[in-house]
Amino acid sequence: MANIQFTELAYNNADEIIYGYAKKPVVCNNGMVIGGGTVYPEVNLTLPTMLISEETMPKVLAQYDEMIHGICSKAHELHSPGFIIEIELLPPCTFNPQWGKDVTKVVKGVMDEYSTKFGQKSLLRMTVVDVREGKTLAHMYKGEHWDNVINTFKGCAEAGADFLAIESIGGKQLHDEAVMNCDLPKAVFSLGAIGCRDMGILWDEIVKISQEYNCIPSGDTACGFANTSMVMAHKNFIPKVFAAIDRVMCAVRTLVAVERGAVGPDKDCGYEGVYLKAISGTPISMEGKTAACAHSSCVGNISASVADCWSNESVENIRLLGGMAPTVYIEQLIYDCRLMNGATTRGSAKEIRDILIESDKMYDPQAYILDPKVAFRISGEIIKGKTHFERTKIAAAATINEIRAGFKDGLLQLDAKELKYLDIFEKQLKAIPDDEAEFAKQILPMCTVDKFDPAKYDFNVAAK
């Protein structure tokens, strides 16, 4: 089993980091290379409101069939050099691994049809839902929930998925509590101690399955973590600086997938992918303005600046005036990519990248920390940490410093409330002891069992 420790950045300087190119491109069987110079559209789609059951499965599959036909035919019509389809399975399709497999089969079948008929290249990313939560969860690594996740991965892989992915949720309940209370130490614990450990165990399995079925272990995202903070900050429920710090801390967690053998492209909704790319050279999928169908964003353009795939996050199969929504969104993504790739051909990719960066970075600390120059500096600090716990702490500290400096230099707008919280978080962070076991002993009594049950995680303070 892989266990890479990244102690150097993949890039020599920030200016090297650019969309379409990754230091470690992913070469696929059909000739598509992710991170090899071309940004590919990655379209995400989901069912409209409907019941998923044994009985409705034919309808469910018909929905997927319709969506993929629409997408493939539009991509062909618009001369897309290739594209990626991501299916984030809905919970019933992970609780019933066979259903997840059936969905994969239908989707891949249509993609193969267009490949055979028209030479239309495409790749399928199957994202299994991490169902390891809820009242009936007995254990994170054995029993029904774990088995369903693993069997769904196997089913998808067997049915033809090109990439396997997940938005893993180990430690999420604790993190939710940390977000609601803006409790940075609890966030550090849930990410740097619990989350990273959980991902190690989970991704060892996913990598094993990928090898077995000859598909590609792509990556994870902090969707349940930093995206929760992002949404809360967007609603003005918590300070934006918390969301920005949380995002960078999540990079340490998301990177664990790569340490364990994932090779990318990292998943779209993990904006921490910028850090992943800077540290490990892994290609990343990103989403921004063209994911407004799924959520509003303060990083609509900057998120594209170093993306290797460009995604719409998720859209339901509903009808817009111009057609079914998934077809509408593949069109928008294709044109976005044409623009970026066209610039690359003309030698002006760096100019476009810098325009994309400048578009957003000033307005929000969450955008600011996606500037590859900032990410490069912070990443350089992160890799100095010896453990995930230490790296998570460093990530927070370095982010606070960068945000403060950005504000001081007039590169970033922050109001008084945000600045006040920067001080608060700095204080919270300093109170965290350097020794992880000591920290765990301090913080565990503040965690109720319904938010984090050490037994279910085989979590042992002394052993850490």
Added chain:
Amino acid sequence: MANIQFTELAYNNADEIIYGYAKKPVVCNNGMVIGGGTVYPEVNLTLPTMLISEETMPKVLAQYDEMIHGICSKAHELHSPGFIIEIELLPPCTFNPQWGKDVTKVVKGVMDEYSTKFGQKSLLRMTVVDVREGKTLAHMYKGEHWDNVINTFKGCAEAGADFLAIESIGGKQLHDEAVMNCDLPKAVFSLGAIGCRDMGILWDEIVKISQEYNCIPSGDTACGFANTSMVMAHKNFIPKVFAAIDRVMCAVRTLVAVERGAVGPDKDCGYEGVYLKAISGTPISMEGKTAACAHSSCVGNISASVADCWSNESVENIRLLGGMAPTVYIEQLIYDCRLMNGATTRGSAKEIRDILIESDKMYDPQAYILDPKVAFRISGEIIKGKTHFERTKIAAAATINEIRAGFKDGLLQLDAKELKYLDIFEKQLKAIPDDEAEFAKQILPMCTVDKFDPAKYDFNVAAK
């Protein structure tokens, strides 16, 4: 009454034509300048499926209220320097001018609220539906239909519209027939003779109303004409070269609004706006990839290359995962504009423009003829014509020549069927006599009264 004859182009060379800048910018009362250096988002929205009646009007107005609140608040959140809202009234709101006025009042009210509270700048374009068709139409310029159109314009103007616009339809029925049969002479007649004449009469009135109520006569589009061809070509029902030729011919017709005193910005769905801008220097609104919600497009990027406003064409008020669709689309437009305007600030607007052009021009003649270099050359030919009829014929001939040359030089892909039709159209065109009256005498017998009734248009062959 204005009657400008454009005999020179507004630009000295094609390279001058660029997005955000127009030779004759439109300066608005709130300080926004269209064509003065900034591309503004223009969001278009419409009701979801619902009945419009006296009884449902409160619900209708509540829908508009909700949509505009969502849009204004998103624009404020995303620091948009300004934006335009276009309301294309639905037919019942023109058949009942008071309803159109009520809609205007509600919409403008919300916009004013955001202007007062947050200084958020915005402008309202009210587009009246041209209802002059159908079984009960007695006459194009008098009677109920005409009165409703005129009174709706007055109502909208009085209720606070900043821009007045219409997609006029004089000659449309005949043109539909021309499209279905790929009958170029009939298209020339419907556009160059009937359409241009109709627009003269109509726009004299709109300009008069605008002066009276101190608002801005913006422009017309060939939505009922070239967009019909575009949709038919997109479905492979007719050759794409017909749609391309039709588009350029429509430029002569759409320009009539400006000849009569309209000043722009020209409406979004008139891709012939590129020609309007080249000839008259009028700022134009355009739509492309971010209008995929309304229709698929082969000009997703190139249409932005010389746009002054950037539109989504039309989106219903339905819920997507990320929020109501109009709010989703203003977000996408704002980020598109940030990119273009950011490039202008950095001095790389021309590079972006050229990337946008190269993105699409090769794949479709309809995209090819939007390249400002091509449009500049064809426009130079068009203005040599003395009458609208002559200009329309020149437009067709010049477009055929350009498309042929583009293909020969390897700049444009065309299959054998398209090339065959280029020859057919050339032949059809050559058969049209130079004398308009003679042409009318030839063609009128081939037009049934249900498609074109000269009496309803006060159309007199001899008088032409």
Added chain:
Amino acid sequence: MFDFTELSNAVIEGDNAQVQAKVNEAINTKVDPLEIINQGLIGGMNVVGQRFKVNDMFVPEVLMSARAMNMGIELVKPLLAGGEMTNKGTVIIGTVKGDLHDIGKSLVGMMLECTGYKVVDLGVDIAPEEFVVAARENNGQVLALSALLTTTMLSMKSTVDVCVEEGIRNNVKIIVGGAPITQEFADQIGADGYAGDAAGAVELVSKLVTEMAAR
């Protein structure tokens, strides 16, 4: 047996003169008039329909073929015994009240003609009562309603309702189509079917007419 290849090809090419010549030739050699229509004329038109479906022909070409076919049928008609069917059934088509969109509906009509149906195209802005009258007068099996506006699609429901009130609902199948229409909407208003495009409409009509014949 008479070789219909040249006649069919003349239809496919929309060559009126050649159709006329070949039909007359067939008539003179005493070919069964119904066979001239079904094998020669409609046979050619079927090929046109197929080619159009796979984007091998443009609409104007199909229209030319349809005109050639109809001209041929007119030549043969006087030779038919009264009551002999020259088509697969009659479809009444129109755009519903309040809606003036013509082209989509015309395309569906065109494709139905290609497949051998008699099409009565009422035009646009058609009131429910007009549909009923036309269905009665032409003994139509199918009513095909078109709407392009979200504001006028509700007229489709009125049309279905009036068919019920007027007591003809059991005698006709009602199908709906147009940009804003969905299967769900069709079900909601009690229509018998929905088609997303002209080719789909043809399949749907065939299915429904077969069902009706089987009753």
Added chain:
Amino acid sequence: MFDFTELSNAVIEGDNAQVQAKVNEAINTKVDPLEIINQGLIGGMNVVGQRFKVNDMFVPEVLMSARAMNMGIELVKPLLAGGEMTNKGTVIIGTVKGDLHDIGKSLVGMMLECTGYKVVDLGVDIAPEEFVVAARENNGQVLALSALLTTTMLSMKSTVDVCVEEGIRNNVKIIVGGAPITQEFADQIGADGYAGDAAGAVELVSKLVTEMAAR
């Protein structure tokens, strides 16, 4: 009369020690216990709710205030006569069966507490029967159901249905919310109301509780 300003401010600032000091001061000067709660503690919390609504306070701050308020109420409670109401009504809240989303629902609960309601938060993945049991046990006036997935929103319907079957439907108002929910959906499943955000939920609950009281 006792000046509640300092007590209210202590709640607003989430300052436990100061709340304790001021409540004890009030108790010692024989202030009516119900007034301490309503004017001092809930009075402060109302300000918090207002400030949160206009983005003047963050969630963690509101939570600190709520904790301070609840601590103050605990101090006063022993002095209340049995049966005296310390709240405006009881709301049972939870995320429906199959759905594990916690935060949105917790925020609504938080805002309801701010406004003086007793909130019984059942947590996530709550079966219809559990809602019914909790409503009975706590004499709840309102059931607030949350769902974030399009696949689980249908559990809301089951919950409403079970309330009918169990005969409690007339005793409780049922409200629904969450990203995929709409007013239309609420109407469809027979809920009493829908709110698009936490502030809307508070208004809705107030309206419904007032209506029930008026019955």
